[in-house]
Amino acid sequence: MELKTCESCGNQYDKTFSVIMDGKEHIFDSFECAINKMAPHCSRCDSLMIGHGTEANGKFYCCAHCAKADGHFVIDRPTQEKFDLENKKEH
Incomplete structure (x- = not known):
């Protein structure tokens, strides 16, 4: 061993x-x-990122909120997927 x-x-x-x-x-x-x-650390709040997070202009963020606070427009993927599903139901 x-x-x-x-x-x-x-x-x-x-x-x-x-x-x-x-x-x-x-x-x-x-x-x-x-x-x-x-694991990377969030560029905004320095949280240890063990989930997917998001990336904008070469920086990693733990969530859309932190990315937006740094001036980037991003949408959390689950939120976007929910939005897409709801729009499919309406059409």
Whole structure:
């Protein structure tokens, strides 16, 4: 059984997993460590983004509200999908 070292917390563990991002392999012992090390932060409120978020002009935002606060016009996808479905019903 091979022990590998988590690059986030330094724990040596036999059940690590790897995440490949931009062609580079990263080793972690938990999703918590992977998220803390790999997830982007919102450009507006600095929240750790573990969901889809949104992107505008090369910046990442946790939600449409933060993007709008920085002057970008975006619509949260679930809201847009709901809008599209409601408009289909009306026509």
